[in-house]
Every structure is written in C-alpha cells, then in structure tokens.
Amino acid sequence: MARDSRYDILFEPVKIGPVTAPNRFYQVPHASGMTNALPRVRAAFRGMKAEGGWGVICTGACSVDPSSDDAPLPFASLWDANDIRAHALTTEAVHEHGALAGVELWHGGASVMNRASRLAPLSPSGIPWMATHVGFMGNLRPRIMDKSDIRAVLKWQAEGARKAREAGFDIVYVYAGMGYLGYEFLLPEYNHRTDEYGGSIENRVRFVRELIEVTKDAVGKDCGVALRVSLEELRGRPGRNLPSEAHELIELLSDVPDLFDVKMDSSPTDCSASRFTGEGSHEPVIDFVKSLTKKPVVGVGRFTSPDTMVSQIRRGVLDLIGGARPSIADPFLPAKIREGRVDEIRECIGCNICISSWHDGVPVRCTQNPTAGEEWRRGWHPEKVAPAANREKVLVIGGGPAGLEAALTLGRAGHDVTVADAGKSFGGRLAFERTLPGLSAWGRVVDYRLQRLQQMPNVSLYLESRLGVDEVIDLAPDHVLLATGASWTKMLYSSMEIPVGTLAHPAVFTPDDIRDGRLPEGPVLVFDFDNYYYGGVLAEHLARQGLYVHYATPAGQASAWTIMTNELPLVARALKDRSIPVSTLASLTAFDGETATLANLFTGEATRLSCRSVLITGLRLPDTTLADAFAQREADWKAAGIRSVRMIGDALAPGAITHAVHSGHLAARTLGEDHGHAAYRRDTPIVDRVEGFSLLAAAQ
Ligand code: ADP
Numbered sequence: 001m002a003r004d005s006r007y008d009i010l011f012e013p014v015k016i017g018p019v020t021a022p023n024r025f026y027q028v029p030h031a032s033g034m035t036n037a038l039p040r041v042r043a044a045f046r047g048m049k050a051e052g053g054w055g056v057i058c059t060g061a062c063s064v065d066p067s068s069d070d071a072p073l074p075f076a077s078l079w080d081a082n083d084i085r086a087h088a089l090t091t092e093a094v095h096e097h098g099a100l101a102g103v104e105l106w107h108g109g110a111s112v113m114n115r116a117s118r119l120a121p122l123s124p125s126g127i128p129w130m131a132t133h134v135g136f137m138g139n140l141r142p143r144i145m146d147k148s149d150i151r152a153v154l155k156w157q158a159e160g161a162r163k164a165r166e167a168g169f170d171i172v173y174v175y176a177g178m179g180y181l182g183y184e185f186l187l188p189e190y191n192h193r194t195d196e197y198g199g200s201i202e203n204r205v206r207f208v209r210e211l212i213e214v215t216k217d218a219v220g221k222d223c224g225v226a227l228r229v230s231l232e233e234l235r236g237r238p239g240r241n242l243p244s245e246a247h248e249l250i251e252l253l254s255d256v257p258d259l260f261d262v263k264m265d266s267s268p269t270d271c272s273a274s275r276f277t278g279e280g281s282h283e284p285v286i287d288f289v290k291s292l293t294k295k296p297v298v299g300v301g302r303f304t305s306p307d308t309m310v311s312q313i314r315r316g317v318l319d320l321i322g323g324a325r326p327s328i329a330d331p332f333l334p335a336k337i338r339e340g341r342v343d344e345i346r347e348c349i350g351c352n353i354c355i356s357s358w359h360d361g362v363p364v365r366c367t368q369n370p371t372a373g374e375e376w377r378r379g380w381h382p383e384k385v386a387p388a389a390n391r392e393k394v395l396v397i398g399g400g401p402a403g404l405e406a407a408l409t410l411g412r413a414g415h416d417v418t419v420a421d422a423g424k425s426f427g428g429r430l431a432f433e434r435t436l437p438g439l440s441a442w443g444r445v446v447d448y449r450l451q452r453l454q455q456m457p458n459v460s461l462y463l464e465s466r467l468g469v470d471e472v473i474d475l476a477p478d479h480v481l482l483a484t485g486a487s488w489t490k491m492l493y494s495s496m497e498i499p500v501g502t503l504a505h506p507a508v509f510t511p512d513d514i515r516d517g518r519l520p521e522g523p524v525l526v527f528d529f530d531n532y533y534y535g536g537v538l539a540e541h542l543a544r545q546g547l548y549v550h551y552a553t554p555a556g557q558a559s560a561w562t563i564m565t566n567e568l569p570l571v572a573r574a575l576k577d578r579s580i581p582v583s584t585l586a587s588l589t590a591f592d593g594e595t596a597t598l599a600n601l602f603t604g605e606a607t608r609l610s611c612r613s614v615l616i617t618g619l620r621l622p623d624t625t626l627a628d629a630f631a632q633r634e635a636d637w638k639a640a641g642i643r644s645v646r647m648i649g650d651a652l653a654p655g656a657i658t659h660a661v662h663s664g665h666l667a668a669r670t671l672g673e674d675h676g677h678a679a680y681r682r683d684t685p686i687v688d689r690v691e692g693f694s695l696l697a698a699a700q
Pocket residue numbers: 397398399400401402403420421422423427428429430465466467468483484485486626648649650651657660
C-alpha cells in the first residue's frame with residue numbers, strides 16, 4: 001500500500017553535526033535492562049528497531065567511569081576494551097539497516113550509590129538524590145567534588161566519547177537530566193557552589209558546557225554530539241532576561257551541541273503512564289526550545305499517531321520524533337507508516353511494565369510486544385512467524401489477552417485457528433477493565449489483535465460459546481489451548497503476609513462481581529493486597545458511582561506495586577481527588593455487614609470502620625474446572641485425535657496482562673511441544689582481555 005503523502009515529512013533526513021539521520025524517527029536513549037553482560041540480547045533488541053525503520057537507535061545510560069555505578073539496577077558501561085566490543089555488536093546491528101547508533105554517556109553523580117565499585121559518589125555540593133527512596137537509594141551520602149574531580153569527569157567523558165567512536169557510535173551524548181551529575185550542577189538545590197560552577201545560571205551551566213566541549217574536541221569531527229537535558233524544573237523558574245531559566249539554558253548553549261534531546265525531570269512525569277497522562281504531554285515544557293536554537297531538537301511524548309508526529313514537526317515543536325515506549329511496543333512503527341499500514345501499528349498502551357522491568361533489574365518486558373527482549377535468546381521476530389511445516393487445527397478456548405495473542409501468532413504461522421469465548425465480547429478481563437477510569441488505552445491490546453485476526457481467512461472467532469470437554473471432543477482439533485483466565489477469591493491476608501482464610505458474608509464482593517454488574521451498597525471498604533492497579537482503580541470506579549469508599553491495604557502505600565510503573569504518586573492523588581481515605585499497614589480481620597475491623601499489620605492494633613460492604617482485591621486463582629475435566633478425560637480426547645491440551649495465561653498462572661500475552665505467544669511458537677519450559681539461548685559477556693590492559697589505569 002502507498003504511503004499517505006501527509007506523512008512524507010517524517011521520512012526526510014536530518015543532519016546532526018557531521019552525521020545524517022535517514023529519517024525523523026529517533027529512538028531516544030531508554031533503559032533496556034540489558035547490560036554489557038547481555039551483549040547479543042541487547043544488539044538484537046536494538047537492531048530490530050533499525051530493521052523496523054527507526055533512523056536513530058540509542059543505548060540507555062552508559063557509565064563513563066566506575067564512580068558512576070547504579071548496581072543492582074542494570075546499566076551499561078564504556079570503561080574498557082571488553083565494553084567497546086560488547087557495544088560494537090549493537091552498532092553493527094544498527095548499521096546493518098542504515099540507521100545511526102547513539103550512545104548516552106552518563107555519570108550518575110549523587111544519584112548512584114556505587115554499591116559495586118564502593119567509590120564515594122560524586123556531587124556538586126554533597127546533596128543526595130531522593131535519599132529516602134527505598135529500593136533506589138542506600139545510606140551513603142555523596143562527596144563534594146573539587147576542581148580536580150571536575151577535571152576528572154571531563155576527562156572520563158572525553159575518553160568515553162573516544163571509546164564510543166571506536167565501538168562504532170555515530171552520536172555521542174552528554175547527559176544533564178533526570179537527577180544525574182550534569183543536572184545536579186544545573187539546579188541550585190543540588191549546586192551550592194560558590195566557585196565559577198555555582199550561583200548564576202551561566203555558572204551552573206558551565207560544567208555541562210565543558211562536557212559538551214570536551215566531547216566535541218574528542219569526536220566532534222566524526223560524531224554528532226547531543227545534549228540530553230531535563231527542562232521541567234528550570235522551566236518553572238523565572239529567568240533574568242528570558243521567561244525561565246530553561247530558556248536561558250537553551251540560549252546559552254544554543255550553538256554548542258549538534259542536537260538537543262529535551263525531556264522532563266523525573267521518571268513519573270517523563271515516562272508518565274496512560275492512566276493519568278495522554279500523548280504529547282511534554283509539549284508545554286519543551287515547546288520553546290526550537291525558537292532559541294537552530295540545532296535539531298528531539299523529544300518524546302508516547303507518540304503513536306503519525307498525525308500527531310507531523311503536527312509536532314509542522315508546528316515547530318520538534319525536528320525528530322523521539323520514541324522509547326512506542327519503539328518497544330512496535331519496532332516496526334516507522335516501516336508501517338512508510339508502507340501505508342498505519343492501522344497495523346501495535347500502539348504502546350502506556351502501562352509502563354517496560355519501566356518495571358528496569359526497576360526489577362531484568363531485560364525489558366512489554367505488554368504489547370511479547371517478542372521484546374526475546375529477539376536473540378528465543379529468535380522471535382515481532383512481525384514474522386515461520387510458516388508451519390504442517391497446517392494444524394488449533395482450538396483456543398478463551399479470547400482474553402493470552403488467547404488472542406496465541407491465536408494471532410498461530411494464524412500468522414498458517415494454522416487453522418478457532419477462538420471460542422463464553423462472553424459477549426472479546427478481550428477477557430480487558431473487556432471490563434478497559435472501561436475503568438484511565439484504562440481505555442489498555443484496550444489497544446485487544447483491538448490490535450482482534451483487527452488482525454478478523455482479516456485472517458484461516459481464523460474463526462466465536463462469541464457466546466462456552467465450551468466443555470464434550471464439545472471439544474466433538475470438534476476434534478489437533479491442539480487445544482486453554483486460555484480461560486482466573487477468578488478473584490475472597491481470601492484474606494495474614495500477619496505472616498500470605499493470603500489465608502476466606503471472609504464469608506453476603507456483602508463481601510470480588511472484582512469479578514463488579515465486572516458482572518453487582519454494585520455493592522455503600523459505604524464500601526476496598527481491601528487491596530493485590531497491590532497493583534486494580535484495587536485503586538476499582539475504588540475510583542465505585543466512588544464515581546457515588547458510593548462512599550474507604551481503601552485499605554497491608555502495604556505501606558495505596559497500589560504499592562505501582563511504584564514500579566511510575567504511577568504510585570498519581571494513584572495517591574487520584575484517590576484523594578475522589579475523597580477516598582487510605583489506611584495502610586492494615587489487615588482486614590472481621591466484617592459483620594455493619595462494621596469492618598482492620599488490624600495494624602505489625603502491632604495488631606484494631607480500628608473499626610462503618611461499612612455496608614467489602615470489596616476484596618487480593619488473591620486470584622486459575623479457574624481449573626476445564627483443565628481438571630481434561631485431565632480426567634485424557635483417554636477420550638486422545639482417542640478423538642487431540643494431540644495436546646495446554647493451559648496458557650491466567651489459567652496457567654495469574655499475572656499482569658504482559659504475562660498472559662507472553663504466555664500465549666510462547667505457546668503458539670512451541671505448539672505441540674511437551675511443556676512450556678522451552679529453552680532459550682543464554683547470553684554471555686564478552687571477555688577477550690587485552691594484553692596489558694588495566695581497568696584501574698583506564699579509570700584514572
Ligand atoms: P488471560 O488474561 O489469560 O487471557 P482472561 O481472564 O483475560 O485471561 O480471559 C479468559 C477468557 O476465557 C474470558 O473472556 C472468558 O469468557 C473465557 N472463558 C472462560 N471459560 C471458558 C469456556 N469454558 N469456554 C469459552 N470461553 C471461556
């Protein structure tokens with residue numbers, strides 16, 4: 001199909017210093033959880049996006065020196081020859097498809113704890129970053145940099161740039177954002193210096209300017225030099241001559257780097273979840289940058305619509321369309337626009353599970369794209385599935401995320417696929433959840449798959465078709481996938497911090513009751529020990545129906561796990577906006593239809609709340625009725641010619657939607673194999689030591 005000429009502008013080349021991006025699709029630096037210990041996994045992950053048409057592909061934060069050590073969080077490094085070789089795999093993979101490779105050289109300053117290197121962290125004035133942020137920070141405070149420390153960081157940056165060029169990178173970054181060292185010099189809260197690096201905005205910018213200058217001196221003839229800078233805080237500070245200090249910073253540096261990569265200051269605003277923020281949310285902060293520099297500007301905003309992208313360029317907001325999450329969810333987004341296949345874009349849903357992977361310290365996972373991170377180790381391609389050697393009949397029971405993903409992948413392989421679902425619409429849990437406050441974008445998981453499936457002649461879709469073993473035996477497919485989901489239980493939570501017992505009372509509800517349209521009588525106590533989004537979202541949902549809602553959890557915060565997805569602070573605000581009180585460290589011990597008793601998890605101290613009903617969002621268990629029936633009738637279904645019956649998704653192990661989608665994809669790629677433990681290739685670090693090389697010498 002021909003490309004829509006409205007989108008031609010997106011495919012224009014853009015000059016970045018001495019190098020030229022082939023188009024305006026720019027995968028900005030983003031964490032992948034793939035350190036130098038996984039060089040092939042990383043190269044294949046980044047290379048796939050180049051294959052999909054992104055014109056520039058960047059690494060995540062790449063440390064220039066052991067004094068910038070984020071362990072145990074995953075980070076890359078360019079410290080020694082082995083690191084150069086590890087990165088060279090990525091630049092080769094990117095260049096193979098005509099894209100440019102960028103490296104985000106990084107010094108974390110006070111934001112790192114140097115837990116592995118055990119070096120004292122560096123900072124402008126000894127001010128720590130998020131010192132009380134459990135899980136990120138430790139109890140070591142940074143030391144104050146003297147002039148020789150400043151000179152050392154500049155030297156490491158220049159050396160890092162030269163190593164980057166040797167590794168094949170075309171664009172080299174200076175990083176002054178997100179609380180890291182360059183940023184700490186820019187912000188007066190971190191920078192209390194009285195020398196030429198502190199005080200006025202000119203002085204606070206000096207260190208960043210010098211970082212750019214040494215990078216240009218080192219590699220500026222061959223590589224584009226980019227400045228990545230966070231502008232949110234500075235935009236809020238009045239400037240002396242211009243509207244804000246952000247304006248003054250850009251004006252001071254307007255000719256210095258070859259590219260401005262502009263962003264927000266903290267992960268929750270920079271990578272905000274769709275539950276609370278829409279596409280293009282950075283614009284009010286970064287919209288002025290192009291008016292103060294002639295250099296190209298890249299920025300992000302979870303852009304998935306080509307019309308929005310064109311509008312950003314035509315209105316003079318951005319020159320390059322930055323993408324992190326949209327490039328993970330669909331590495332082939334540019335190719336689909338180029339080829340007039342816009343309706344095939346697998347749009348990011350803004351759930352931030354990818355970000356949770358980094359917090360977990362593992363390679364990136366994506367709800368929409370189950371092949372992310374699996375390109376090398378399992379050989380999965382996001383768009384291609386090898387044609388099946390034998391076309392087989394596969395019955396998928398359940399059309400939720402797991403069933404739909406399995407059907408799509410099987411359909412692409414050319415199998416004869418039937419999906420039967422008991423419900424009135426496809427989507428499984430999402431059929432209801434997508435109607436809840438803030439979750440409409442999650443419906444893309446269903447829509448993307450359903451639209452593809454509806455166009456496949458080898459796939460049949462049936463609704464209102466509850467199947468049991470007898471019906472399946474009559475249909476006699478070659479393979480059966482049970483994607484029948486899980487159910488919420490009324491189990492409570494013990495002081496041993498495990499689900500225990502059941503609260504039996506007619507006015508006790510589960511999320512499945514709410515889905516089925518049973519509205520509790522208010523006041524309602526929502527007791528949440530699932531701790532992800534659902535308890536908080538349902539509390540909002542019930543409050544919207546006009547019910548008085550009280551939220552309680554054994555965790556320390558409402559929807560505690562959402563700290564992993566950048567949503568936690570916004571959940572607290574959303575509950576407050578709906579006047580929903582929150583009790584934390586609370587365990588529900590009794591309910592008699594009038595009063596609920598909460599006990600403090602640690603002290604046992606009891607509190608009584610007046611409420612007419614309780615909604616427990618706690619433990620989910622797989623619905624095993626069908627699986628048990630299949631186990632009992634094995635001889636019968638085998639006699640009917642059915643060769644395999646396998647559970648997938650929540651029916652196998654209840655989890656987030658990302659788990660269900662991955663499970664469905666895995667089952668389809670390994671159809672008929674004995675079990676789900678399909679082996680994957682194990683990556684190894686590159687350890688070809690160079691004769692006489694000394695890491696300590698390199699770190700001086
Ligand atoms: P997952 O997240 O694993 O995809 P969901 O709970 O989202 O699981 O979806 C399970 C789907 O399976 C639901 O749409 C439900 O209607 C359907 N289902 C459950 N049991 C049967 C059955 N016996 N026959 C057909 N569909 C079923």
